[in-house]
Amino acid sequence: QQPVQSPQAVILREGEDAVINCSSSKALYSVHWYRQKHGEAPVFLMILLKGGEQMRHEKISASFNEKKQQSSLYLTASQLSYSGTYFCGTGGGADGLTFGKGTHLIIQP
Amino acid sequence: DAGVIQSPRHEVTEMGQEVTLRCKPISGHNSLFWYRQTMMRGLELLIYFNNNVPIDDSGMPEDRFSAKMPNASFSTLKIQPSEPRDSAVYFCASSNLQGGYTFGSGTRLTVV
Numbered sequence: 001q002q003p004v005q006s007p008q009a010v011i012l013r014e015g016e017d018a019v020i021n022c023s024s025s026k027a028l029y030s031v032h033w034y035r036q037k038h039g040e041a042p043v044f045l046m047i048l049l050k051g052g053e054q055m056r057h058e059k060i061s062a063s064f065n066e067k068k069q070q071s072s073l074y075l076t077a078s079q080l081s082y083s084g085t086y087f088c089g090t091g092g093g094a095d096g097l098t099f100g101k102g103t104h105l106i107i108q109p
Numbered sequence: 110d111a112g113v114i115q116s117p118r119h120e121v122t123e124m125g126q127e128v129t130l131r132c133k134p135i136s137g138h139n140s141l142f143w144y145r146q147t148m149m150r151g152l153e154l155l156i157y158f159n160n161n162v163p164i165d166d167s168g169m170p171e172d173r174f175s176a177k178m179p180n181a182s183f184s185t186l187k188i189q190p191s192e193p194r195d196s197a198v199y200f201c202a203s204s205n206l207q208g209g210y211t212f213g214s215g216t217r218l219t220v221v
Contacts, residue, residue, distance in 0.1 A: 002151075032209060041200060042152070044209030087152065089210075096142050096157040096165065097210065 001026050003090045005100035012078050012107050020103045022088030023070040031064050031071040032089040032097055035082075042087060045073075075105070083107045115201050115213035122220055127189040130216045133182055134203030142210065143176055143186050144200040152200075158184065159206075191220045 003024045010018050022031060030049050034042040046055040048064035048071060055062050059076045075082055085104050089097035114133040122128055134141045142157040156166040158178045166176070173192070178184040188195055196219050202210040 030207075034210075041212035041214055042210075044211065047207075047209050049207065092207075096154040096168075098154060099152040101151045 002098055003088055003100040005086075005088055005103050007103060008101070009104040010106070012105070014080060014107055014109050015077050018075045018078060018105065020073040020075075020086050020088075020105075021070060022072070022090075022100055023068070024090050026069070026090070028064070028066060028069050028071070028090055030090070030092045031062075032092060033062055033071075033073050034087045034089065034099075035084045036087065036102070037084040047092070078105075078107050080107050080109060113201055113203050113211050113213035115199075115216055117216060118214060119217045120219070122191055122218070124192055124220055125190045126220075127187065128191045128195075128218060128220075130186040130199050130201075130218070132184045132186070132201030132213060134184070134201070135211055136182065138203035138205055138208075138211070139181075140204045140206065141178060141184050142202045142204075143184070144202065144212075145197045146200060146215075147197045155186070188218075191218075193220045196220050 003022050006021045032047050033045040036042040045057045053064050061074045064071045085102040087099045087102045089099045091097045116131045143155040145153045155168045156176045161178045176186045198215045198217050200212050200215045202212045204210045
């Protein structure tokens with residue numbers, strides 16, 4: 001089942017913070033986060049493998065709440081390079097990932 | 110490492126023609142995935158392989174779609190016959206069992 005991402009789109013000024021949420025109606029065992037720029041392939045950011053785990057990629061971090069079946073991506077002091085579409089993916093391991101519909105992030109100078 | 114290599118980058122074909130998309134995964138990765146991306150449906154998992162064996166092809170939309178992985182360094186996705194609604198970007202990705210996915214640059218398919 002496809003995870004649900006919110007919000008669908010975010011517009012920020014450079015230096016502002018944002019949170020992107022990903023939730024699932026199924027039990028989550030792992031969550032992946034990817035960023036895709038226009039016309040390019042998705043790029044892996046981080047994977048969270050167990051409940052409560054927090055990971056960090058540059059100034060982007062993520063948390064995983066296994067009980068609530070959700071994960072959140074935190075973008076701190078956003079930079080122009082953070083613009084793109086962010087996808088969460090659930091499943092993985094021996095199964096293929098199912099991706100959410102994505103959150104479009106626009107950073108303005 | 111050159112990453113995941115897909116060919117061709119762009120393909121324009123006429124309805125009814127056979128289309129073959131190719132993928133070379135990262136050496137040492139034991140899982141390979143084929144995804145299709147459209148504005149309407151997002152990223153859809155079509156089929157994936159573990160150690161060259163197809164595990165789940167439930168995402169393949171119709172019998173017109175087929176995929177093979179004859180060895181650890183090569184996979185193909187074939188559409189025969191192609192239809193305009195097959196127009197999309199097709200991505201191949203590879204990974205280790207617990208790792209993140211590395212995507213290829215994709216093949217933009219247009220069926221006219």
